[in-house]
Amino acid sequence: MGNLSTSLTSFSANNCKIKGRIPNGVGNLSSLLILEICRNNLAGSIPTSIGNLRNLQSFDLSENTLIGFIGDSLCKLQRLASLGNLKDLVVLDLSSNNLGGSLPPKIGNLKVxxxxxxxxxxFSNGIPREIGGLQNLVHLSLRRNKLQGSIPNSMSNMVGLEFLDLSHNNISGIIP
Incomplete structure (x- = not known):
């Protein structure tokens, strides 16, 4: 995958029965705007090289068997933190996998x-308060995770939000 043309702007391989890991070379596709590899059997973790795709607008790895990705160790946490480099990202869909650990504060960098x-x-622990900076976010689903604690007051700043699903978590406290 990393040997494809660097001028490639879209890569979709949905529902293709692809197995294995996402190659680290995916980060070489510097012109990529759309990366969709959903409904396959991808395993392992998301490579940190994804953070090199600074023009990426749509990133969909839903319905795979991805694991790890976020954890207590700095190395694992850095994987999601690299997504914070994707400042043009409009769509992020990592649903229906086995990703875990904390949602890092850098998730708030995805401003568009x-x-x-x-x-x-x-996903476990609390919802980071930095998520409240995502004022363009229209659709946010964190359902069926292991999130706990209260809903951050900063979420009241999410003026574009039309759909919010926090169901099937261990959320407590008042609604901001």
Whole structure:
């Protein structure tokens, strides 16, 4: 995959029965705007080289068997933190995988995002307050994770939000 043309702008391989890991070379596709590899059997973690795709607008790895990705160790945390480099990202769909650990504060760097679906994973701990900076976000689904704590007050700043699903978590406290 990393040997494809660097002028490639879209790569879609949905529902193709692809197995294995996402190659680290995907980060070489510097012109990529759309990366969609959903409904396959991708395993392992998301390579940190994804953070090199600075023009990426749509990133969909939903319905795979991805694991790890976020965890207590700095190395694993850095994988999602690299997504914070994707400042043009409009759509982020990592739903229906086995990704876990904490949602890092750098998720708040995705300022132009309008859709974020991280549902049906194993994310735990609290929702970072930095998520409230995503004022363009229209659709946010964090359902069916292991999130706990309260809804951050900063979420009241999410003026574009039309759809919010926090169901099937361990959220407590008042609604901001």
């Amino acid at each position: 995002a309008t859709l974020m679906d991280l549902s049906m994973n194993q």
